[in-house]
Amino acid sequence: MTGRRGAPPPPPEPLPAPVVDAHTHLDACGCTDADSVGAAMDRANAVGVRKVVTVADDLPSARWVSQAVEWHDDLYGAVALHPTRTAAADFTDDVKAELEKLAGHPRVRAIGETGLDYYWDFAPPRAEQREAFAWHIALAERLGKPVMIHDRDAHDDVLSVLRAERPQGTVIFHCFSGDAAMARLCADAGWMLSFAGPVTFRNASALWEAAAAVPLEQILVETDAPFLTPHPHRGKPNEPYLLPWTVRAIADLQRRPLDEVCAAVDANAERVFGPW
Template sequence: MAGHSHGRRGDPPPAPEPLPVAVADAHTHLYIAAPDDPAGALAAARAVGVDRVVEVGCDVPSSRAAVALAEAYPGVLAAVAVHPNDAPDLPDLPAALAEIDALAARPRVRAVGETGLDRFRTGDAGRAAQEESFRAHIAIAKRHGKPLMIHDRDAHDDIFRVLESEGAPDTVVFHCFSGDATMARHCADRGWYASFAGNVTFKNAAELRAAAAVLPAELLLVETDAPYLTPMPYRGRPNAPYLVPLTVRALAEVRGVAVDELCGALSANAGRVFGTW
């Protein structure tokens, strides 16, 4: 989740050309992007070759909603967490974490996240609570044998420090990967996945594209983070899972591979991380 601002200007972009091989949106927020019509959003995504999504909660209510959506729709799996920017503001963080722990046991929950650290929106006063929450989510992921889905904003070194001190779960996904090629190699050396969102298409994202170019194909995922980070040429307009093909085609160009080849890898990776939908 890119931030807390839900407003997006303009009409939804037109549907892109369908992908030749279906892929998964590895991180979306339909409770914000399509609160009144999740079925319509899922149908629009399927029509362009995005046949599966991971619905991600950012607090206890949205995590409950993610589980309910995943239990209602076969093309949806859930991830549950307290977002790092929310952790310092909760009146009872341990109670919220206990609720996330209980939700993580549900069979349609396939990841714990998004959790991590955010040095952009949370200042010094909130850092201890953020780190406490992150460490607790790592423990929850390991306890339930679920992948850990990481939110990392301006916090690369601290994220690595905490993962190394706690011991990372078997599967780690850096949602909306925000590092450079050096960080991508660091993650690849540890077998950690990088999920790329629409910001990889932005003009000023040369370092992000360099990271996408060097990451091993078997560690690559794609996501929308909808309604945020709408790919070019529609930056600033509302995002939704049906726009994944724009990011996939940009990634294929960056990596110098055919779109169908990349789709096959992305689909296989999503299945390896999240299991069957």
Template structure:
């Protein structure tokens, strides 16, 4: 698959390395912007290898590559065996579900996702969930049906579930309760408040924190993270989106995870090495060994 291209500003500089390696548990290596560092702009194998090497140089030595439409899911599965540092997740993004349903091909797309998910290095079903920001009321039913199907797929395959939740907190939690959440359920790019964080922790879900936690206007998210048990937290980029401060406006990539980790350590009043070790252990508890 040819990567998607985006054009923006200058590359963010490489941060100081973390003392203990961690996992970026949600990234999109198939989406390329032209404001990434040079190693991340090569073609094919060289680009992916460069991205993983740059991330490893700052202590981000493992990633979960997420394919959330058919094209990116196919690409994800096609490269997994080439990179020991990479595991995969595949699903149909909630914004894909209404489009595919309107075309009458949602069931066919789901069947292909299920086939791709059988790859042993695909360790999660995601990102699935609900998104009321880009999909109007007429697409909500298709999103709900697709979300329920993905929950069932995660349980049938014994894989983790990665959830996209945008402007849909109440319905996401309700549907998870109705269907019965998989044993390992991850709220990708968690955006809820303190009450939601407590409920998720009580249910045994994992909260994956992106660069948004470093944003000036994210006080509510920081308050939520601060009360979350350490062993319920994961860290991610959602690259190339959600670049952490102080580099908002540049493309995000796994090598920028240290900014988010250090902000989390401050919020949680733990030293960076302890947090890194816990994040690493929790990632392997959710996704298995790399």
């Protein structure tokens, strides 16, 4: 495993019932082949993370995902171009055609991550990002697969594109970062909100309120590994086996028993990505 800083954290206490990591990047975690993928999945399964969705953010990663999902029975995938990689000069017809082919793999269960990113200075112009986002939504609709959204400092425009495109399939807000008002708006629209490590951070009161405001049947959990390692290991390398920290935080915020939350988020994942 590679990743952030220092040695990998120790495994957390296993969950009382299995859950699914709805969004991770096993290639960025240092997994390169069937053996390293299998080892990461073993570490996850040992603490109750029964299945994992590994997500592409560029074309080489999408190619890798479409191979890696065949290396383990509990690994599934999502493919798309991250919004920071959607400059018009690079997002050609050939790229679109290859993405569509890769997205058709039966173990690729979502189109993602796509969306808008206004944080990075190197991100493409906003109009080009919006056009690529709309294309990915249309692809998800054609294939009948969920669309998995990256939304960084772009809440209003992400919502604007969704209102314009009006996807009829499942919409997943990966690593939801909005406040309680936005969470309620998304929930009212029927969308899924996926929470990652930041919901465990000590300075995340707005995100705590958002997680508490969402109906449990619309919540997914994820690591976004190797990024966003949950407290108390923030800044250390992340991997799917650290997901229990986030699940326990959701249970606390929802004021529900941990086993009830595990069962619900697991069922939600199967409804969204399954049947397994």
